[in-house]
Amino acid sequence: MELVQRHDMGEGLTGLTLNRTPVNAISAEFLDAFAATLADLERDPQTRAVVLTSPFKVYSAGLDLKEAQAFDARGEAEIVRALNEDLLAYYAFPKPVVAAVTGAAIAGGLFFVLGADWRVSTARAQFGLAEVRVGADFPAGPMEIARDALAPDTLRRLMLTGQPIRADAALAQGFIDEIAEDVLGAATAKARELAALPPLAYGAIKRQIRRHAIARIREAMAQPYTGWFTDETRPAMQRMMGAS
Template identity: 40%
Template structure:
């Protein structure tokens, strides 16, 4: 099975279903595939809205810690480069993006939510920015998008605690837009319904307004990267990272 399954729900509504088992873990190759898939949808003149979702139990668990704990510096840099390039595409996409969240969205996986225009989540879904717990700092792209997309209260709590946030608090903080009870099909149906609403909006005007909202953030990410202002550009790990990742892996195995 491919890592990303493209489905035309109906004319103008395209769904990208992530299917990189078991948890849509991020790798440089997967991030490149995602960036290309987003670009292909945006370049499709018939496409009016994009739904990003998952065909697995979670939306995405971010980086696979069992792999990441052994990363060389070159592998760290490659991953961050892939994340940077994908997030520029995802946050700068001019067409409506609906996130269909039928499971947890953790660390890098949370940015499918933050880069969307509207998120439908199943009741009981959890969201986390776990970087503080696994001993890594935030690269420029996710840092700036988090600053731009989250309220100050959500930003402070999620980035500094690394704790999970449930759908009740996510709604209150504006992280998600809609909570639905049921199963994966219920969430998908709600996401399609939202996509249909957004697809009816004048597309050129929508793109201009979205650029007005997000363009400065995207440009600052590109500018800082070009000026080598990203503190993780020469490697993501510090002297606490491996121990913190191993502790997180051990805790997950006990749970």
């Protein structure tokens, strides 16, 4: 089964479906597949905009905790690499991306939302950064994207409490752009609108907006890897899984 499914929506739109059953839990393989698909779409002249969807009740639950508990040093380094490289590739993608959020986007899963240019959500969705609850800090890529995409007080509340917020609060705080009953319809309409804009100018302006965060991520990635998990991480993950 393809981890990321691609389909032509017509009028220059390409749909991308995040498809790692059952909750789009993040693995290095999943992120690599996502970034590879984006690279293909960047080269595809027929793709003018992307609509990012999930077929599951959860948009993305974040890091695959079951897999992460079994990481050795190599596995830990590999997921950090993917979080940095692949989310950077997403944040630097020059074409319009509209996220159609139909369920919870938590921890690493929130970055599928924050990397999008426009975010349409169902009223039932929730958004959170739960890393503190699983005893982990943020690799450079996710950290800089969050700093760039979230207001300082929103960043503080989400990161230091680990508690999710509802879609109406996310809209009020400015990181969701629209709440719609027909999420896919609203997202498609916005993607069609963005696809009609001059593409070279759009890509250039998007780079201008995001270039400082992108530069900080690249600078951090050039530094030697020093590890991620601490002695707290695996016990916290086990507690989190037991509570879910």
